Amino acid sequence: MKKKILILIITLSFLNCKKTQQDNGKLNIVTTTTMITDLVTNIGGNYINVQGLMGSGVDPHLYKASEGDVTKLVNADIIFYNGLHLEGKLVEVFEKMQSQTKTRIALAEEIDKNTLIGSEYFASNYDPHVWFNITYFKQFAKKVTQTLSEKDPENAAHYIENEKEYLSKLDRLQQKIKTTIDTLPIEKRILVTAHDAFNYFGKNYGFEVVGLQGLSTATEAGVKDVQKLAAFIIDKKVKAIFVESSVPKRTIEALQAAVNSKGHEVVIGGTLYSDALGNAGTVEGTYIGMFEYNVNTIVNALK
Template identity: 50%
Template sequence: MTIIFLTVTALAVSACGGTSANQGGDSDGKLKVTSTIGMINDVVKQVGGDHVDAAALMGSGIDPHLYKASQGDVKKLDDADIIFYNGLHLEGKMAEMFEQLEKRKPTVAVSSYLKEEQLHADPAQGSGSHDPHIWFNVKLWMSATEVIRDTLAEKDPANAADYKQRAADYLKELEKLDAYAKEQISLIPEDKRILVTAHDAFGYFGEAYGLTVTGLQGMNTMSEYGSKDVSKLRDYLVENKIKAVFIESSVPKKSIESVIEGARQLGHEVKIGGELYSDAMGDEGSEEGTYIGMVKHNVDTIVSALK
């Protein structure tokens, strides 16, 4: 069913007759930019400013691993001048669509500037697969910002200087964010720097900021977990005397609750340390609805629970 859906959708995109994407902007002169996830869309807004009309396909609480494009999404993508996606198989169900679109317009993976040695392997997905959650290392996300800057400048050279200046200003804010995360995580005693979540999305975060990270599911939520996975993580909590685990806004919390209950039956009490934003940001208009706000929320929540 997935293959049929992708094929039909890709053909629908190719058949759509929208011409605005080839005319360098909409009626008010702005570039129409469509991004898959909110984290990318936020950077587009920061770098593009008033020169872009930015929109994201996936809002708060949406899991991009499982997302299927609707017919409305097809129109948004076809009408766009530029499309940004994460890549590294994050939007796995949309891969064929991107292949069709990139024949007609800039369709760019924001992970494209990263080198092999900067990426984590995802052995569960086979040889050559990588962990797509690059936004959890702020330094890596700075590279995504540079991809967006350069793509906007190339498509709209008249405003290139402004894109470059806005990107430079935003990159300074990301430098501050990276320093904030390091400083705050260092407040957690070393033996308590263990982050347990519903799925293994925080590997880059752990590497960058000094935490041991483990999750019930793998890096991709399409991989199902079973009773053995629950038992293994339960035993890990008990053996390491871990007092707090975390739920995620885009993953049902029942998965982690089963682990907590299992530990309780063994006489070990574990609490939910809070809700983290993993594959989606918070509601639009909220502090957590921005990339910087999302990262700060996660850092503060983790530190509060583990310190």
């Protein structure tokens, strides 16, 4: 029934939608995840209107479009989204928009597939959490700049300058987090979280990453999963495990209880930002701030 209602909403929106976004001569941009919203805002600056569909703490794996979201998408000049089936519930909406004459950019689809981590959990067959590879995020920035410049050549110079400045910030971020991670011995680089959002991070910085729920939060962790991971934590003498801001913490708390019941003490090392940034206006509410916060939290807890 919900599926039929959604299809009806989409159809009616296409037929009867009136422009509700700002019409101030600027490009109207709609983004999905908070990471992409932050990126596009940095590149576009004051020369575009940006509306992000998802907010802090929102899980993109389970996100469903509302009627208001559909209206925003229909009225957008450009839609930037992650792709690789991260926004699984929005795929149907995007498919309904195939006939619309608008620009839709799946940023992760621009990455060389030979470099991606495979995954059987997603229709794309790849792990979509690519923003945890900063080099990939730089590619995102270049694609956003290219797209904005093509659509709005009058302000292309501003977009290019903003990109240059943002890429410099990402360069500094890479150097800073490498210095921090280098203080953590290799044998202690075991990252246990609610779900496998950190595989690209682990690949880049030498962490063994284990997620209780697998790559997608749409899959539920069972008792056997908890017991198996508890045994792994005890065997590896892991000191800390982590909850995620966009995933209910009850599963990690159950894992902690299972480990502690067997005589091995493990603490919850903190909350990591995985599929969504922190609250707007905070350090963690930006991509750069989120990444640095996560690294500091992980290293401090595992030392």
